[in-house]
Every structure is written in structure tokens, then in C-alpha cells.
Amino acid sequence: MNSYKVIEIKKSVFENNDREADRIRKKLKEEKTFLLNLMSSPGAGKTTTLKAVISRLKDEYKIGVMEADIDSDVDAKAIADTGVKSIQLHTGGMCHLDAGMTEQGLNELGTDELDFVVLENVGNLVCPAEFDTGASKNAMILSVPEGDDKPLKYPLMFTVCDAVIVNKIDTKSVFDFDDEAVIKRVKKLNKNAEIFFISAKTGEGVDELCEWLKKQTDEWIK
Amino acid sequence: MNSYKVIEIKKSVFENNDREADRIRKKLKEEKTFLLNLMSSPGAGKTTTLKAVISRLKDEYKIGVMEADIDSDVDAKAIADTGVKSIQLHTGGMCHLDAGMTEQGLNELGTDELDFVVLENVGNLVCPAEFDTGASKNAMILSVPEGDDKPLKYPLMFTVCDAVIVNKIDTKSVFDFDDEAVIKRVKKLNKNAEIFFISAKTGEGVDELCEWLKKQTDEWIK
Numbered sequence: 001m002n003s004y005k006v007i008e009i010k011k012s013v014f015e016n017n018d019r020e021a022d023r024i025r026k027k028l029k030e031e032k033t034f035l036l037n038l039m040s041s042p043g044a045g046k047t048t049t050l051k052a053v054i055s056r057l058k059d060e061y062k063i064g065v066m067e068a069d070i071d072s073d074v075d076a077k078a079i080a081d082t083g084v085k086s087i088q089l090h091t092g093g094m095c096h097l098d099a100g101m102t103e104q105g106l107n108e109l110g111t112d113e114l115d116f117v118v119l120e121n122v123g124n125l126v127c128p129a130e131f132d133t134g135a136s137k138n139a140m141i142l143s144v145p146e147g148d149d150k151p152l153k154y155p156l157m158f159t160v161c162d163a164v165i166v167n168k169i170d171t172k173s174v175f176d177f178d179d180e181a182v183i184k185r186v187k188k189l190n191k192n193a194e195i196f197f198i199s200a201k202t203g204e205g206v207d208e209l210c211e212w213l214k215k216q217t218d219e220w221i222k
Numbered sequence: 223m224n225s226y227k228v229i230e231i232k233k234s235v236f237e238n239n240d241r242e243a244d245r246i247r248k249k250l251k252e253e254k255t256f257l258l259n260l261m262s263s264p265g266a267g268k269t270t271t272l273k274a275v276i277s278r279l280k281d282e283y284k285i286g287v288m289e290a291d292i293d294s295d296v297d298a299k300a301i302a303d304t305g306v307k308s309i310q311l312h313t314g315g316m317c318h319l320d321a322g323m324t325e326q327g328l329n330e331l332g333t334d335e336l337d338f339v340v341l342e343n344v345g346n347l348v349c350p351a352e353f354d355t356g357a358s359k360n361a362m363i364l365s366v367p368e369g370d371d372k373p374l375k376y377p378l379m380f381t382v383c384d385a386v387i388v389n390k391i392d393t394k395s396v397f398d399f400d401d402e403a404v405i406k407r408v409k410k411l412n413k414n415a416e417i418f419f420i421s422a423k424t425g426e427g428v429d430e431l432c433e434w435l436k437k438q439t440d441e442w443i444k
Contacts, residue, residue, distance in 0.1 A: 070377075130315070
């Protein structure tokens with residue numbers, strides 16, 4: 001198993017999170033490092049999706065991953081095994097990461113030589129949507145078992161994301177899930193959102209997601 | 223369709239939430255009203271489980287339901303259709319309910335004549351665990367698609383709950399989910415937790431859950 005560091009991040013001291021986020025974004029742009037903030041409910045498949053993406057992109061980009069979790073190192077272990085640079089951020093009970101907390105992670109990870117960094121945010125559809133982390137782009141995963149009504153119930157999350165990734169499409173046979181309803185509900189909140197339908201487990205649709213991620217990264221680091 | 227009220231609840235003004243929660247609990251005990259605080263991730267099946275429970279208990283108890291949601295009335299509509307007294311609480315972006323917010327809901331619902339009230343908390347495994355709502359008992363739903371590692375990642379939620387309800391067991395064929403691992407992980411955090419395995423959709427295991435709920439309610443209102 002590859003190793004990873006565990007960082008206990010502290011509550012941010014910055015009063016103006018948006019200003020702090022803009023500063024981080026500017027710095028990452030100068031360093032030519034693309035940062036993706038990946039959000040979802042607990043268990044929607046962030047880590048599995050990330051592993052599927054890493055296996056397809058790791059020869060092309062220098063990748064780093066920050067696994068944020070309240071407790072446990074389950075995800076950092078899984079990501080370290082893919083061979084990319086990975087650290088575990090412990091939020092000490094905090095339900096989200098803000099810009100200052102993200103920067104603590106970036107500093108520990110070291111971004112100088114990285115092209116593509118992913119922040120796997122805390123599993124929560126509410127609080128992370130309220131805090132700009134300084135990421136280049138925001139994405140969220142909605143898994144089929146959660147249901148197609150989630151854009152109605154957690155509208156802010158769907159509004160702030162550049163991409164909505166519908167995961168676990170391989171399990172559709174046992175759930176009632178209406179693709180068209182989701183597309184309609186997401187587009188009503190956020191007409192520019194890209195929507196992908198994937199199974200991180202079987203690999204279906206992951207190539208299309210990777211094409212979008214490559215395009216975003218290339219535009220950011222060019 | 224039966225009707226329901228939508229209440230915009232305000233952020234609580236009480237500094238000491240625990241004291242406020244104890245006061246609410248005492249009042250409910252005097253009024254002989256049992257309050258269950260039901261928590262879970264988004265899409266774990268709180269509303270479907272509640273409908274299955276209501277259909278089995280509504281002839282025996284006078285039931286009321288408070289559906290808390292950031293936005294939308296999806297759940298209150300579903301519950302109102304069962305014929306029990308139901309209101310929708312809008313949290314205005316807040317990720318949890320505290321004791322003061324719960325009391326605003328209880329006052330609007332009117333608990334004088336109710337034996338069994340359920341607060342369906344906001345879908346979130348993090349923040350609701352930190353706030354005592356004044357409930358008689360806390361329960362959470364972990365759905366099979368979320369994975370058996372959740373007690374490792376959201377330990378506080380599993381620690382504060384009197385009952386852990388593992389839902390969607392009808393979908394086990396398409397997920398890797400280890401019952402014994404969950405039981406072991408939950409018991410390590412909370413040795414007194416009751417654990418139920420159910421499918422709210424097919425009804426499997428719901429009778430056992432209802433037996434437990436009846437016992438808790440009878441002990442509370444006797």
C-alpha cells in the first residue's frame with residue numbers, strides 16, 4: 001500500500017471566504033494547477049468515481065487528491081493505492097471545507113508539480129454548497145439510489161456545480177429513477193450544468209466524464 | 223390529496239441548546255407525546271420508511287409528522303396522503319434543526335392530542351447529529367447503497383442514535399454490503415444501539431421496527 005499523510009485541519013480564521021477563495025483560485029491559475037471540488041451525499045460514490053477517473057488520466061496529468069473526512073482514513077487508503085499523491089484531511093467534526101481549510105490542504109499536498117488536484121469534500125449535500133473552496137470547477141455526484149427528486153430538495157448544491165454526475169446507473173433495475181426528470185430539474189436550477197450518467201463500478205460513461213475533465217484542465221493550465 | 227401547512231422556521235435564538243432540548247423533552251413527557259427524531263443521508267428512505275410505519279401504527283396512535291427540508295414540499299405531500307397530521311418545515315438553508323427550531327414546528331403542529339410525533343430531519347449525516355432536538359429518541363437510516371463503511375466515516379451520528387435502521391435490503395443483490403461489518407462497527411461506537419434491517423419498499427423487517435417504536439412510545443406516554 002502507498003502511504004499518505006493525515007492532516008488535522010483547523011477552522012478557518014478568514015472572515016471573507018469569497019475573497020480568500022478568489023485568492024486561492026488566482027494562485028492555482030498562476031501555478032497551472034486545476035482544482036476540482038467534488039461533492040455528494042455520503043455513499044454516492046466519490047472515491048470510486050475518482051479511482052475510475054484517475055486510472056484513465058494518470059498517464060496524462062500529474063494528479064493529487066485531498067480526501068476530506070470528519071474522521072477515518074478509509075478513502076485516502078483507497079486513493080493512495082492508485083499511486084497518485086494523496087493526503088487525508090480530518091475536519092474535526094466540521095461538515096464542509098471553506099477556502100482557508102482547502103488552502104491548508106493544498107499547502108500540505110504541495111501543488112507546484114501537480115496539474116490536476118481533486119478535493120473530495122465531506123459527504124453532505126447541504127453545507128459544502130455554501131462555501132467557495134477556491135476550486136477551478138465544482139462537481140457533484142448524485143447516485144441513482146438517492147432518487148431523482150434531489151434537485152428539488154437540495155437546490156443550492158445543484159446550482160453551484162459545473163457538472164452533475166449521476167452515478168450507479170448499473171443499479172437502475174432496482175430503483176425508480178427518471179433520467180429526464182433529473183435533467184429537467186437540474187437545468188431549471190442551472191442551465192449551464194453538464195450532466196453525465198455513469199457507473200464508476202462498470203466504467204460506463206466514465207470516458208465522457210474524463211473528456212470533460214480533460215477539457216476543463218487543459219483550458220485552465222494552458 | 224390531504225392538505226399540510228408550510229412553516230418557514232427561523233434560526234434559533236437560544237444560546238444553550240441542550241438546556242432548551244431538555245425543557246422540550248420534559249414538556250412532551252408531561253403532555254404524553256413521544257417525539258422521534260429521524261435522521262439520514264439524502265435519499266436513504268426516511269419518508270418511505272415513515273409511510274410504512276404510519277400504515278402499521280395509525281390505528282393505534284394519534285400520529286403527527288414534521289417534515290424538515292431546506293426547500294420543497296415533496297415529503298409533506300407524501301405524508302399528508304397517508305391521512306396523518308403533517309406539516310412542512312422549511313429551514314431556509316439551514317442544514318439541521320436545533321431544539322428551538324423543533325419547538326417552532328411542534329407549536330405549529332399542535333401536540334396536545336398526539337401520541338407519536340416524528341421529526342424528519344434534514345438529509346445530512348453530519349450536522350443534525352450535533353444538535354439535541356428535544357426528541358424522546360433518535361433514530362437514523364443507513365441505506366444499503368451508501369455502503370457499510372459509514373459508521374467509520376460519520377461516527378457521531380451512529381453514537382447519538384438509539385436505533386440504526388438499515389434500509390433498502392431488497393437491493394442487496396447489486397451492492398456489496400456486509401451486515402456483520404455494520405453491526406460490529408455500530409456496536410463499537412454505541413453498544414446500546416438497536417439495529418434493524420428493513421426494506422421500506424417491500425415491507426420486510428418493518429414489523430420488528432414498529433414493535434420497537436411501540437415499546438418506546440408506550441413507555442414514554444404511560
